[in-house]
Amino acid sequence: MAELSVEEIGGLGEQAAGEAAAAASRQELDQVRVAYLGRAGKITEVLRGLGSLPAELRPEAGKAANQARQMAETAIEKRREELAAEEAAERAADQLDVTLPGRGPEVGHRHPLMTTLEDMLDIAAGLGYTAVQGPEVEWSALNWTALNYPPDHPAMDEQDSFYITDEIMPRTHTSPAQIRAMRAMHDDSCPVRSLDPRCPPDEPLEKCTCTPAPTRVVVPGRTYRRESVTLTHHDIFYQLECLLVEEGITLAHLKGTLGAFLRAYLGPETKVRFRPDFFPFTEPSADVSVNCLFCEAKGCRFCKHSGWVEIGGSGLVHPNVLTAGGYDPDRVSGLAFGFGIERLAQHRFNIMHIRTLYDNDMRFLRQF
Amino acid sequence: MRIPVDWLNEYVPNELPVRELAYILTNVGLEVEAIEGADEAVVFDITVTPNRGDCLSVLGAARELAMTLRTKVRCRLPAVVESGPPAESLAKITLDDPTLCPRYSSRIVRGVKIAPSPEWAHRRLALCGLRPIDNVVDATNLAMLELGQPLHAFDYRLLGKADGADIPEIVVRSAKARERLVTIDGEERELTPDVLLIADPTGPIALAGIMGGSSTEIHDGTTEVLLESAHFDPITVRRGARALGMSTEASYRFERTVDPGGTVRALERACELIVEFCDSPVEIASGVADAYPNPYEKVEIELRPGRANSLLGVELTAAEMAEYLRLLDLHVEEGEVLRVRVPTFRQDLQNEIDLVEEVARVHGYENIPEELPRTGAGVGGLAPELVFERQVRQLMRGLGLSEAVTPSLEGAEGHNRIGLSEDDTRRRPAVLSNWKTLDRSQLRTTLLTSLLDVVAHNRRHGVEEVSIFDVGRVYLPGPGGELPDQPQHLGLAVTGAMTRGRWRVGRDLHAWDFYALKGIIENLFAAVAHSAGEFAPCEHPALSPGRAAVVSLKGRVIGHLGEVSEKVRDAYDLPAPVFVAELDLELLGECAAEEAQYRPVSRYPAVTRDVAFLLPRDVPAEKAESLIREAAGDDLETLALFDAFEGEPLPQGKRNLAFSLSFRRPDRTLTDEEAEADMERVRGALREKLGAQIRE
Incomplete structure (x- = not known):
């Protein structure tokens, strides 16, 4: 350090200021800063070397070094501002057309059937139901007999339901999964868990060696009926059903659960109506209607001028079905309810024809 | 079922407005679907659930209404003045199988003169949707509408007698194969053993519970009538009606169970009406010829009131429940449990739960x-x-594909279109034994047909840009007699433009291609399995040779992707390139990674280096990439291909690949020298093991 005179130290400041003023870009300016004020910069080194100067030289050299630093810093800061102003001016001159469209993949769209189904599964989960699935191609014994359909029930006719063999068929409802879900609640060691699905419907209770835990499931899925496909009819359709089997379940619980479920899905003002109905697998049975959302119960074509739209079936699980699930109907009872998803989706998204749901026209899918 | 309101009100007098009545009936389970007509001629169109055959009459609906209004039906039993010889001396009745026809009651009426029935009868029949015929037939129809018991009137003199017998004989038996009968609608019908018949010794004269035959029907000259009021097994009637493709007022009721105890009352009512409708002096043979070998016993059921309360969530007393049940005409004995005797018209009540x-x-x-x-x-x-x-479906949407929901039923034609060979196992689907249309006669074994159908549908409607995914099952028949395997698959199909904003990138860059679809699959794998997956060239019936890949994850084959072959595109009439993939979601689920555990990131700077080299075109990039990865050592943090180029000015058959490598140590700053040593190993390995020509 000793070799730098006070003048030379002062010169460093001017040198730095000159280079800073000449810097053409932020990068160049940064190089100047590093060269003079960086950790190994020229001015930094002078400052660092002050301590080793003879005491009489220190004040003057120190003053000069500090002045140089200040001059460099000021010049760099000034140039930085100038450059920033230049850049801003350039950018201002090269404005983006912010109205040009953005780039990147277009986000995919959710199918309205899936939206409906998922929303309902989430509500069911909130009510404590766990979503499970069963096979779509099912044993006819589980589709009918285990669900208390008497032999020769009209629905079993080949006119109305598809068959693959006498024993195997595309299920006509999600309810066979009820039987599977109930049997799955038995202990690992209980023979009911490994029963042949085709066993007679009272065999599970006879064979049960355990006290099965409560069943609380929601079953979504695809079901089939023997129909020609037209604008308004389809041979596949989605269902969702809930099943709760436990001690002390009542018709009041069914009403309460369905009311909570439908108000969560359709809105707190929803009115729910229960009326006696008949299904082989529940008793008492009730159909479930809600006030028509299209006409606010004034009467329209959708609700056939009744103000009410029928959306599903419900009831207390028939004792014979509990038996088929290996539960003792004198110990437990159950509630069950189910909906057709298409109708709810059509209602919600204003889709007049069921076939629209299965055409998968991109112009349809993109709307959701 | 159509019920005139004024008729209903005769049974249950009330002053309620029509809408109120409809509401009441609907609320107890007799759904009034429509209210038709006005003033004196209001008709309810009522839907009756299949278990409530007893409600298929004015009386039945009236019972439900009376119950709701806490009153009783106004019941007037028909009165018949008998004058002739005993009916049993005029006809013999033989039941072949009393399980198919448990009861056959009949009366014989003589001295009738066939004429139109009166105006009021015409009006009622018309309101109920029936056509007036003549005074005798109208009387039987009115009795059926009122009481629910279908009746049939035979011309007594046309009934056949057995050889040597002097009175006619009615035989209820199953039809023989190919037996024939002309029914009153003029149709000649060939019968099967499914059909239960009313016959006389000369042959069939009526389809039991469905329709009468023309040879014995009432005609202008009829003077003597045998009235049939029988109880037929519901299942037998249904089978017979189905076999013949018929549905009548009678079969509709019998299929839903008619009151076996109500045959005689209906006969009486019909006789009463015939007397009223005939100008001539009518003689009614005394007594009912009633074949009823095993009379129905009234069912007795015990109801535990505590049980009922605990199922319904209410607190009713035993006395209240007894009162309720009495409103339904049940006989109730009160006690610790209620002992309930059920009248024969409620065949649906069998158990406590009922x-x-x-x-x-x-x-x-x-x-x-x-x-x-x-x-x-x-x-x-x-x-x-x-x-x-759900995670997969969300990822697919995020990656730009829209969700399709496709039918799982299809025709066999799709397998030809996608070029499956004759011995392909996917050619052996589960076939519906009773398909309705050939194009929906079997369950799909691959999603490709469904996906291409969607692309083709869109193309037919002028939509050239399709990017969809479908999460759906395929159905693969298992060993004989077992349920098919029904795995959930993920199908992808893309064609046309991929991105928005084509104004900046060239047309080629924004169109879907193999690598764009592959990128989606890699992203899916990265998200669910933290792995890029392995892709190898393969042959696939639906995909272009050299543009198809088999996709594996952790050594397991998950599915395929590629460009649809021209032949397949032709079959679907798709001119533009289409790219598809089908993955087994269940296998993918099994390969899904455990939840990630955090590894601390390095605080030290990285050193990046590039390497570019020429390789023969047929060396897969993946080979070079794994070699680099192996040679680069532990400090390699990321490796990315940034160029793959072939053509001028490169020599033919050669390809330039360029990778960017980034090195970093977790514990200290990596020096340039160390990175350079790593790179030297990389270059050496490429040269020695692949014969790569490194470009400086």
Whole structure:
């Protein structure tokens, strides 16, 4: 350090200021800063070397070094501002057309059937139901007999339901999964868990060696009926059903659960109506209607001028079905309810024809 | 079923407005679908659930109405003045099988003169949707509408006699194969053993519970009538009607169970009407020829009131429940349990639970409170495979594909279109034994047909840009007699433009291609399995050779992707390139990674280096990439291909690949020298093991 005179130290400041003023870009300016004020910069080194100067030289050299630093810093800061102003001016001159469209993949769209189904599964989960699935191609014994359909029930006719063999068929409802879900609640060691699905419907209770835990499931899925496909009819359709089997379940619980479920899905003002109905697998049975959302119960074509739209079936699980699930109907009872998803989706998204749901026209899918 | 309101009100006098009546009936389970007509001629169109055959009459509906109004039906039993010889001396009745026809009651009426029935009868029949015929037939139809028991009138003199017998004989038996009968609608019908017949010794004269035959029907000259009021087995009638493709007022009722105890009352009512409708002096043979070998016994059921309360969530007393059941004309003996005797018209009441439902109905469903159960079952949610499915569907949407929901039924033609070879196992689907249309006669074994159908549908409607995914099952028949394997698959199909903003990138860059679709699959794998997956060239019937890949993950084949071959595109009439993939979601789920555990990131700077080299075109990039990865050592942090180029000015058959490597140590700053040593190993390995020509 000793070799730098006070003048030379002062010169460093001017040198730095000159280079800073000449810097053409932020990068160049940064190089100047590093060269003079960086950790190994020229001015930094002078400052660092002050301590080793003879005491009489220190004040003057120190003053000069500090002045140089200040001059460099000021010049760099000034140039930085100038450059920033230049850049801003350039950018201002090269404005983006912010109205040009953005780039990147277009986000995919959710199918309205899936939206409906998922929303309902989430509500069911909130009510404590766990979503499970069963096979779509099912044993006819589980589709009918285990669900208390008497032999020769009209629905079993080949006119109305598809068959693959006498024993195997595309299920006509999600309810066979009820039987599977109930049997799955038995202990690992209980023979009911490994029963042949085709066993007679009272065999599970006879064979049960355990006290099965409560069943609380929601079953979504695809079901089939023997129909020609037209604008308004389809041979596949989605269902969702809930099943709760436990001690002390009542018709009041069914009403309460369905009311909570439908108000969560359709809105707190929803009115729910229960009326006696008949299904082989529940008793008492009730159909479930809600006030028509299209006409606010004034009467329209959708609700056939009744103000009410029928959306599903419900009831207390028939004792014979509990038996088929290996539960003792004198110990437990159950509630069950189910909906057709298409109708709810059509209602919600204003889709007049069921076939629209299965055409998968991109112009349809993109709307959701 | 159509019920005139004024008729209903004869049974249950009331002053209620029509809408109120409809509401009441609907609320107890007799759904009034429509209210037709006005003033004196209002008709309810009522839907009756299949278990309530007893409600298919004015009387039946009246019983339900009376129950709701807490009153009794106004009941007037028909009165018949008998004058002739005993009916049993005029006709013999033989039941072949009393399980198919448990009861056959008949009366014989002589001295009738066939003429039109009166105006009021015409009006009622018309309101109920029936055509007036003549005074005798109209009398039987009115009795059926009123009481629910279908009746049939034969011309007594046309009934055949057995050889040597002096009175006609009615035989109820199953039809023989190929036996024939001309029914009153003029149709000649070939019968099968499914059909139960009314016959005389000369042959069939009526289809039991369905329709009469023309040879014995009432005609202008009829003077003597045999009235049939029988009880037929519901299943037998249904089978017979189905076999013949017929549905009549009679079969509709018999299929839903008619009151076996009500045959005689209906006969009496019909006789009473015939007397009223005939100008001539009518003589009614005394007594009923009634074949009823095993009379129905009234069912007795015990109802535990505590049980009913605990199922319904109400607190009714035993006396209240007894009162409810009496409103339904049930006989109730009160005690610790209620002992309930059920009249024959309620064949649907067999068990305690049936009575519990009746208590609920009479109490009114609207009077049952709403409660949420306090349950010991666990928390709710989704089964793991549904969580996974939802995750995949969300990823697909995020990656720009829209969700399709495709039918799982298809025709065999699709397998030809996608070029499956004759011995391909996917050619052996589960076939519906009773398909309705050939194009929906079997369950799909691949999603490709469904996906291409969607692309083709869109193209037919002028939509050239399709980017969809479908999570759906395929159905693969298992060993004989077992359920098919039904795995959930993920199908992808893309064609046309991929991105928005084509104004900046060239047309080629924004169109879907193999690598764009592959990128989606890699992203899916990265998200669910933290792995890029392995892709190898393969042959696939639907995909272009050299543009198809088999996709594996952790050594397991998950599916395929590629460009649809021209031949397949032609079959679907798709001119533009289409790219598809089909993955087994269940296998993918099994390969899904455990939840990631955090590894600390390095605080030290990285050193990046590039390497570019020439390789023969047929060396897969993946080979070079794995070699680099191996040679680069532990400090390699990321490796990315940034160029793959062939053509001028490169020599033919050669390809330039360029990778960018980034090195970093977790514990200290990596020096340039160290990175350079790593790179030297990389270059050496490329040269020695692949014969790569490194470009400086």
